[in-house]
């Protein structure tokens with residue numbers, strides 16, 4: 001099963017709405033890099049950089065990066081596609097926020113927010 005992907009779009013003219021975590025209700029604030037523990041990653045598509053990676057998600061990013069490094073240059077696999085096609089679980093999903101508008105000509109940016117409700121900052125007790 002692939003991750004569920006929710007797409008949002010807004011324009012630069014509006015104040016961009018903050019994403020709230022569906023698990024704990026926290027506001028995810030990219031301006032202050034302030035994210036709750038359920039955020040697995042924040043990826044800036046046009047800049048091709050991760051804004052934030054949860055420690056538990058780090059190995060996955062490294063694996064994807066290795067896969068990308070190994071694919072030949074003709075392949076148009078991107079980190080964005082890889083993130084969107086990651087196998088999902090019932091507690092994980094991705095929100096894709098796109099914004100477009102006119103700055104110096106038409107511009108747009110896209111941010112991927114990865115969430116997982118099973119992630120906890122404390123080690124889960126073994127049962």
Ligand SMILES: [Zn+2]
Nearest residue numbers: 021024036038
């Ligand atoms: Zn949360």
